[in-house]
Amino acid sequence: MSKLFSSVTLGEVTLANRVMISPMCQYSAIDGVAQAWHRVQYGRLAMGGAGLVMVEMTLVSPEGMGTAGDLGLWNDEQEAALAEVAATIRKLGAKPAIQLGHTGRKGATQRPWHGGMPLSAVDLEVRGEQPWPIVAPSAIPMSADRVTPRALSLEDIDRIRRDFVQAARRALRAGFDVIEIHAAHGYLLHQFVSPISNHRADEYGGDLARRIRLPVEITQEIKALMGRKNALFVRMSVTDGVAEGHGVPESVTFAQALKAAGADVIDCSSGGLIGTASNSRSARSRGFQVPLARAIREGADVSTVAVGLILDGPQAEAVLKDGSADLIAVGRSALDDPNWPLHARQTIDGPGFEHWPPQSGWWLERRAALLSSTQRGMSPLE
């Protein structure tokens, strides 16, 4: 059997296989509450055969929202709706995971398909989306055409740490096996880590040890809350992709500190600090972030997730076999084909349908036999 479809245990969480559906914002929540869209979207991704289905970036406070359609996890209604999403994922065969975040200076923007720019009076008039004040480690906007955030006070930082821990408590109650802390893509925790966005002169700014302090403290507190029964992932941008930013050596140090604080897995992405997450200046080609996952795995002796243009089963299998990562995350390919894991399995473990849900697999097995007999020139009834 392939490595991709062998089970893996992280903390005490055992996944049936090593395919993770990467967190992908759906921008379809109302007041931060998951809707039918989320139950169906995450349910069909679970039916597609992934070992782990990770729910999109879910904000720990109203201030941390990116767009008006983001998921939130600061009240009981949001928790109850996410509990249904988690139960749906589990019933359909995968382990449920959720990513917790705060967008910092990237907050209060339009959905990508409305332009992705700061919310303005026009958005209020057209869609009833009122902008809200945004915050960051320092009062530095992401770019000249973005809103300048308010620099956080030490009291604010303390509150944000407690917001993360409280959201993690709710996520555990809602039934998620895995929590991922979002410290990548230019969102708040990444803004603390990068020297481009963090110009603070107190204990949360300055040298690397101070810049990584907030994500490390949050990791420690959430791990203490969850114990060994659940697994804790942290997603980081291993490189900012810009000359003045941080790179692999700093990220190895960061990963070592996260591991010591209790992180089980580092999910290795890149970019996003300047422009959008899909706008880092790193070259983008098949598996472009795999070397980053390998560098963190080797440098910090920690389990990693590789992500980014991993397009088919043989490519994913090769990434695992060469020791670059422990899990493979699949994003856009799963939007295109929610059955991506089932199809990938057929390309590396054989063409049968025995791993498919019988509701579809039983029929497809017979259709495949029919088609091959037709191709051999036999009548379908023979």
Ligand SMILES: Cc1cc2nc3c(=O)[nH]c(=O)nc-3n(C[C@H](O)[C@H](O)[C@H](O)COP(=O)(O)O)c2cc1C
């Ligand atoms: C629609 C969409 C939404 C995304 N939302 C998130 C998110 O909520 N959190 C996150 O860490 N990454 C997010 N990403 C990035 C993906 O998780 C993934 O890292 C990226 O798409 C690269 O993987 P791929 O080439 O397999 O798509 C998003 C990507 C897409 C396409």
